[in-house]
Amino acid sequence: MSARLGMAATVAAALLTGCGTDVPEPHPLTMAEAERLALVRYTNYETGVAFVTARIATGAGVLVLDGRVDFVRHLGHVALSTEGRSDPASAGLLQWGPTRVAFRQGLGQRAADPLPPDAWQLRPLRTGGSELDVTLLLLLNVANDRPDNAQLLHQSTARWLRSDAVGGTPVDLFEGPTQPGKAARLTYWVDRDGKLRRLDARLGDTGAEATIDFTPGAPPIPPHPAFT
């Protein structure tokens, strides 16, 4: 989008707001909204395996993930690439669980392919300091085998932000509970069926941003032997 078009869009938005159309303001969750948000992680759990794509802004460039995550088995499997780079160290296959990451460096690998048997390197998953690892952990934790407590969400700082759409599907945006003094926050894009379509994350340590899109109905992940 050119700067001029962008400006025009901004002006149009201002006009829309100015002429008194009923655009709801962000607000604390109603009980019904809290019940909806409370179901998001459980709905992911029921989904089982979802396709995921993610963009993570890091100090070393924008990382792109493309693959899937199994919310029940706590297992993810993606191809990693770095925008603007084509050296072998900038890309690879990643499989991870709650505590460990297996990485297979190299360009041209796809998460949809059969699992290569060799050349994997195993390392611990870091719970802080790495935007990539924090995102990987987030991807496993955005599911739970039971609904969250709607009453507690209702009493929390969680907010409804606005309506929008993802790929033509109408969604509501909910900001999850925040902790005082912490930059970390999550924004859930939730469709009418309660499914999580997108997650915007401001990551705790660095304030770096990640955007993750979810599509339900992915096939199972062939596990690396370290995760069986």
Add this chain to the structure above:
Amino acid sequence: MRAAWICALCLLATGCGAGAEPPHATVIQVPGDAGSIQQAVSAARPGDLVLVAPGTYRESVRIGTRDVVLRGADRNRVIIDGEVRRANGVVVTAPGVAVENLTVRNHTLNGVLATGMSDGAGGLAHGSSGYTRLDPAAFPPLQGFRVSYVTASNNALYGIYAFDARHGVIEHSYASGSADSGIYVGQCKPCDVLVTGNVAERNAVGFEGANASGALFVLGNRFSGNRVGLTSGSDYQEALVPQEDATIAGNLIAHNAEPATPAQADGAFGLGIGIAGGRRNLVARNLIIGNPGAGITLASSEDLPPSGNRLLANMLRDNGIDLVYAASARAPGAGNCLSGNELRTTLPATLVELMPCPAGSAPAAGVAAPRVVAPPGMAFRAVPAGPAQPNRPDGPPVAARGLPGRVDADAVPLPAETLLIERSGITW
């Protein structure tokens, strides 16, 4: 039919001028006399019967009036459905209330909850969900409750949950598909609670007693086909530590390695009975079979040892290990004793000699309990429903007073493998 005996009762009561009794027990029919179960319950006076016709009721019911009996006309067809939106099916916060002959399913917390932790307006005090450390001084226990012939299916926390509640009975009920325990009794001392004739299967845990002490009787139940059959122990997340003086007798604890169940929070699988940080419990005449991890484990809970527990005349077979003593070095137990049990394998191997009755074991740590790798859990809503369950025999409403009465645990025999099999959907 039901209205007829109520009237007969009224006439008799009026005729003999029994002033101490309520003048009559009104029957409030749902939907005939009230648009919802809650409306009926709110209109009920002590001693009244709220009788619910078959149907699916999409509401959460709170009972804050003492001595009310809430009864379904057909246990399998009176369904309070939380639609995985509402927290609890039925919440009892008044003494003497009975919940009978109905089904509660698909709640994000509990099917039926009885508790003294009320906010005074019939609702629940803040923080009353899940593991909660209550303040017993601020919230004195509920006195008297009964849950009878209730089917609690596919609830995200507990099927039937009593905490901060005393003098109660949970009987002839069926709990399945709970992401945590099918039946849970917590935070009472002394409890004076009887849990009997129930089936809990396809739950993460069949029955759980946490900080439930003193005259807690768990007798003649079928806790089979869960991930874990039964636990009794101490939990610092809740009030009234340590757990002590429960009687667990005459139960069938079999094949607790059912994969089509929600995951247990700690990843446990294949365990029959687990006592963690419990004292002076009596575990007697239970049939404990086919649990691939261990039949019974005695373990510590943080700094609380398993001490003074008596295991008498249990029959254990086909378990991974029949009996494991797993007390930690931090909290080694003492005074545990074994007598008359039929078992083949123990860890340590000489437990039978180490734990004579009545002398009990010398202070000692045990060994790490063997762990069975748990299969992935199942969403609680996806757990298959159990078979149709028998209805409560017809009869007048009786408030939950004077419970559980005299309990003769010694009279409860070692069960057969077929105990309550007609109410079970699990085969092996």
